Amino acid sequence: MTQVAEYLRKVRAERRAERVDVGGRLVHPRAPHGSASGYQHWSCRCGPCSAANRSSTAATRATANDRVAGRAEP
């Protein structure tokens, strides 16, 4: 494992441990809420972070599908 991957694994594990339960969702107090980064890098599962991640992955998937179907330039 590279040093960067090891660092990310450690940081994310620490951040996961810092989450608090808010109404049944694990929320990180210091995450940039409402961003896919909050969901992916901070493991924040609040409503705004989950919604941002959903639209981000949907956009990525749509781009990938277009590329496979030849509808977009790589």
Ligand SMILES: [Zn+2]
């Ligand atoms: Zn959040």
